[in-house]
């Protein structure tokens with residue numbers, strides 16, 4: 001495999017323009033027609049790496065050339081979900097790759113202006129990206145009539161208000177417009193009426209950063225990078241009680257076993273794997289028996305979970321699974337935007353029951369009641385936040401049924417003599 005996203009990750013500092021080199025992919029792209037480049041992306045079957053996995057070429061072809069101008073491109077870098085930190089790596093380690101990828105992407109999409117919406121906590125990374133944009137502008141790579149091609153693009157770096165919901169694509173548009181970050185109803189979809197009512201394509205950062213590699217090396221090269229039925233490369237990450245938590249560019253389709261036991265160094269001495277969330281906090285648990293599954297969209301979906309961002313979170317045998325569920329749910333309770341009742345009130349209610357069970361005051365039927373709640377919250381909420389929030393809870397309540405029933409029957413947590421207090 002040839003590293004394309006991580007080729008500068010070994011450098012002590014992110015490369016400046018001179019170290020990064022001239023924008024070869026941009027020059028190669030400007031020499032071709034956008035439609036031909038879009039066709040190449042279609043052949044790679046590249047999908048969105050933000051979690052939804054929508055085919056990239058289909059998304060990029062959604063805005064008709066004659067739709068009202070201007071057309072906007074938005075990079076969603078509001079990466080706030082526990083377990084997901086791959087885009088941070090790109091932001092902090094190679095900002096010029098981001099600038100070049102945006103230029104290539106905007107040229108193919110036919111966008112007039114690009115916005116990078118950066119997680120509030122990544123302020124230092126946003127400053128580095130702004131420096132890269134300024135450097136590129138000074139070199140004639142950003143702005144009007146780039147390299148004499150007739151293509152013009154300005155790039156705005158915008159710091160998020162610092163809420164998880166700002167990463168939901170329509171809430172992000174509201175936030176960019178200076179409004180409260182509540183999700184919008186769809187349709188109209190952002191590609192029809194997005195930022196300030198104009199056609200807008202919202203892209204995950206890692207996905208866009210894959211495109212320069214395709215432009216330079218071609219479709220067959222891209223496909224050959226994957227293994228076990230996957231294509232291209234992927235920034236995989238692992239966190240939790242492992243020896244070497246981190247983020248690595250690896251062939252798409254790498255197995256969970258290789259990720260956890262080779263790249264992350266295996267679990268801490270004396271710890272054993274109970275389960276893992278494959279794609280960040282809003283996915284369903286997988287078990288040790290799934291370690292040899294290829295980590296790609298389709299194979300994880302077949303296991304009834306979600307590939308998500310493929311940020312694996314490990315649950316070990318020294319952590320109470322119920323406590324783990326409570327910690328995840330606490331995050332979603334805190335981050336709900338509060339717009340709709342099932343999410344705003346349902347998640348805290350579920351949380352109070354989980355905490356009561358953990359505190360040794362569980363009642364027979366609590367687990368079934370929680371499962372019923374999950375089934376009601378998910379389909380009756382306004383956006384995808386709540387279904388994502390209940391996914392680990394629902395799967396945990398089923399997979400760890402015996403543990404939860406033991407809490408209730410024994411009136412105590414088998415892991416903790418005194419339950420820890422948590423702030424919600």
Ligand code: SF4
Nearest residue numbers: 337338339340343383
């Ligand atoms: S599901 Fe949650 S985050 Fe989404 S609109 Fe409703 S309250 Fe807001």
